[in-house]
Amino acid sequence: KAIHVPTEQDQKERNLIRYRKRIVGDLNRCKNRLKSLLKYQGIDIPQKFEKANWSIQFLSWVQQQANEDASLGDVLSLMLQQVKQLRELKLKIEKKLRILMKSEKYKKQSELLVGVPGVGSIVSALFLLEIGNVSRFGSFDQLNDFVGFCPDTHSSGETERNSGITTRRHKQLR
Numbered sequence: 001k002a003i004h005v006p007t008e009q010d011q012k013e014r015n016l017i018r019y020r021k022r023i024v025g026d027l028n029r030c031k032n033r034l035k036s037l038l039k040y041q042g043i044d045i046p047q048k049f050e051k052a053n054w055s056i057q058f059l060s061w062v063q064q065q066a067n068e069d070a071s072l073g074d075v076l077s078l079m080l081q082q083v084k085q086l087r088e089l090k091l092k093i094e095k096k097l098r099i100l101m102k103s104e105k106y107k108k109q110s111e112l113l114v115g116v117p118g119v120g121s122i123v124s125a126l127f128l129l130e131i132g133n134v135s136r137f138g139s140f141d142q143l144n145d146f147v148g149f150c151p152d153t154h155s156s157g158e159t160e161r162n163s164g165i166t167t168r169r170h171k172q173l174r
Contacts, residue, residue: 004136013100014129020093020122027086034062034079041072059084097125 006014035171038045043065049058059080066076082102098121106128113124155161 004132006132008142010129010132016093016097017129019128020090020097023086023090023093026082027090030079030083030086034076034083036077036147037066037075038062097122101125101128127128 005084035045046061049055049061062076062080066073066080100106101121101124106142109128110121110124113119113127114121
């Protein structure tokens with residue numbers, strides 16, 4: 001069977017969504033490092049900031065902690081600066097993705113995908129850029145196999161074991 005080889009343009013466009021994933025990972029690591037440093041130094045994060053989202057108020061609270069202690073302040077300020085830069089970079093990438101999804105090539109399909117409950121602009125961009133042309137799959141089952149939502153079975157002789165969905169998958173799409 002022949003394999004699908006994406007065009008050079010498709011590969012270039014796909015790099016944008018993959019770079020976003022790397023930036024999100026870097027941002028999460030930076031946030032974890034900063035929170036870990038605060039915990040290590042015995043600085044308790046107030047209850048109102050214990051959410052997953054980092055609000056502007058939380059960032060200003062961290063900056064206030066940095067201003068209170070000169071020796072720790074340098075490291076906290078630098079870590080905070082890195083978080084802010086990564087957030088800005090992520091926003092720039094998402095803006096470019098929105099522009100790409102409004103282009104003639106993706107506009108119609110993107111609007112259809114965003115109309116599905118639970119699918120936003122990032123998920124639709126991920127699907128369109130990673131899958132490419134959906135018609136390359138002969139059936140829904142083939143697309144399902146590619147994404148990795150198909151059941152996995154192990155059979156030998158008369159024994160057959162079902163082990164849920166397969167481990168073979170496209171990690172981001174699943």
